[in-house]
Amino acid sequence: MDEILERIAMCIERGKVNAASPYPPDLKGQDGADELTKAALDMEIDPNDVLAKGLVVGMNTIGKKFSENKVFVPDLLMAAKAMQASMAHLRPFFESGKAKHRGTFIIGTVQGDLHDIGKNLVSMVMEGGGWQVIDLGVDVSAEKFLDALRAHPNSAIGLSALLTTTMVNMEKIVTAVRAEFPETKIIVGGAPLTDEFARKIGADAYAPDPQGALDYLVAAVA
Amino acid sequence: MAGEIEEYAVDFALMGLTPAHIEWAMGYPMGSAPDALPEIIEELLFEAPAHSEGRVGARTISPAMVELAVDGITLEGVPFATGRRIASLLDVSESIVVFAATAGPGMDRWIKNYFDSGDPMRGYVADTIGSEAVEGAANWLEERIIDRAIESSRYTTSRFSPGFCDWDASEQHALFSLLPENFCGIRLTDSALMLPVKSVSGVLGIGAECERVTTACSICTLETCFRRRT
Numbered sequence: 001m002d003e004i005l006e007r008i009a010m011c012i013e014r015g016k017v018n019a020a021s022p023y024p025p026d027l028k029g030q031d032g033a034d035e036l037t038k039a040a041l042d043m044e045i046d047p048n049d050v051l052a053k054g055l056v057v058g059m060n061t062i063g064k065k066f067s068e069n070k071v072f073v074p075d076l077l078m079a080a081k082a083m084q085a086s087m088a089h090l091r092p093f094f095e096s097g098k099a100k101h102r103g104t105f106i107i108g109t110v111q112g113d114l115h116d117i118g119k120n121l122v123s124m125v126m127e128g129g130g131w132q133v134i135d136l137g138v139d140v141s142a143e144k145f146l147d148a149l150r151a152h153p154n155s156a157i158g159l160s161a162l163l164t165t166t167m168v169n170m171e172k173i174v175t176a177v178r179a180e181f182p183e184t185k186i187i188v189g190g191a192p193l194t195d196e197f198a199r200k201i202g203a204d205a206y207a208p209d210p211q212g213a214l215d216y217l218v219a220a221v222a
Numbered sequence: 223m224a225g226e227i228e229e230y231a232v233d234f235a236l237m238g239l240t241p242a243h244i245e246w247a248m249g250y251p252m253g254s255a256p257d258a259l260p261e262i263i264e265e266l267l268f269e270a271p272a273h274s275e276g277r278v279g280a281r282t283i284s285p286a287m288v289e290l291a292v293d294g295i296t297l298e299g300v301p302f303a304t305g306r307r308i309a310s311l312l313d314v315s316e317s318i319v320v321f322a323a324t325a326g327p328g329m330d331r332w333i334k335n336y337f338d339s340g341d342p343m344r345g346y347v348a349d350t351i352g353s354e355a356v357e358g359a360a361n362w363l364e365e366r367i368i369d370r371a372i373e374s375s376r377y378t379t380s381r382f383s384p385g386f387c388d389w390d391a392s393e394q395h396a397l398f399s400l401l402p403e404n405f406c407g408i409r410l411t412d413s414a415l416m417l418p419v420k421s422v423s424g425v426l427g428i429g430a431e432c433e434r435v436t437t438a439c440s441i442c443t444l445e446t447c448f449r450r451r452t
Contacts, residue, residue: 023258072249077343112413165414
């Protein structure tokens with residue numbers, strides 16, 4: 001069992017989507033995350049193990065390398081594509097309740113800001129880390145975050161901003177969330193942000209990169 | 223609006239983009255990009271000229287209308303809190319050039335189409351090409367300004383932009399107040415975001431004693447900047 005899960009993790013880390021994928025060249029012609037995940041489930045390996053020992057391990061490995069500047073955005077995107085090929089096989093198990101997400105994570109780029117690449121990377125790493133992700137998109141108001149929290153009240157939330165002029169909008173959102181959902185974990189991220197800013201506006205954590213967001217939430221809900 | 227105003231269309235070929243440059247912009251040392259990437263970069267660099275509508279422009283603020291201080295500059299009575307680092311690098315300027323550049327709305331649409339069609343890899347490569355295209359257009363303008371300065375025995379500083387090196391991005395509004403409306407087709411949102419998104423703006427100084435910094439990153443405090451190269 002462990003061998004196939006290790007191979008799933010490796011395929012995700014290296015962005016090997018399926019057998020037809022020519023990349024990476026040294027894995028050409030071999031099964032990818034798609035076929036291996038299906039095979040693991042056909043072998044009746046618990047889907048929670050496929051998630052925890054395959055997908056999560058693969059995405060954690062690439063996420064940590066990204067944090068250390070050993071790989072860059074395209075590597076993360078290729079890994080996410082492989083992860084999503086695996087996730088397609090797991091989705092029915094989530095829907096039936098046989099597989100469990102670690103939690104729900106609501107994310108959006110804050111009001112006034114249209115940048116979404118960083119937010120999307122966090123979404124991918126969180127999904128690969130076993131979280132259900134609800135992506136509200138860009139230019140998201142406090143009210144939209146509150147609506148999403150009302151629909152998914154035990155979720156954590158992530159706020160993204162790339163501009164000094166829009167990161168100030170985070171405080172309004174944090175204040176609104178704290179007023180109605182005081183226990184909600186709130187992570188903020190984006191190029192101009194700092195730990196100090198996160199503390200000042202009342203967020204729980206500043207994540208310097210996608211893996212930082214995942215690591216924080218895994219520790220927070222443990 | 224007084225002062226010399228210039229505006230040009232810039233062809234994509236003049237923006238100086240190569241596959242190696244795009245890989246570098248994504249963070250990869252020479253030749254270390256993953257195998258799948260060079261092919262995508264080549265493909266999108268081939269497509270990009272059809273979507274690029276590069277425009278650049280500048281307005282030169284004459285010495286009589288420039289006031290320099292230790293922590294900022296004032297241009298035609300409009301104050302800018304650039305921070306001490308930028309102010310110290312501009313402090314021997316005689317005139318100041320206010321500039322803007324854009325890769326155009328077609329570039330934004332091209333990038334968005336890839337993301338919207340569920341292809342984040344091509345979306346990201348296109349986004350990087352767009353970012354580097356507008357920098358390339360600004361470089362083209364800067365070289366014209368440098369050449370003209372040299373003809374009159376003057377030099378230029380590096381260019382500095384709101385949002386970098388302690389200069390708050392909210393001052394974009396004040397900066398654009400010194401330029402004609404809809405300059406280069408750029409407009410600002412309330413949050414000072416330039417539209418088209420692939421646009422840049424800023425200032426540079428001209429004077430007999432002006433010097434350029436070797437890398438802008440060396441003077442910038444924004445440690446988490448996605449363009450940081452140190």
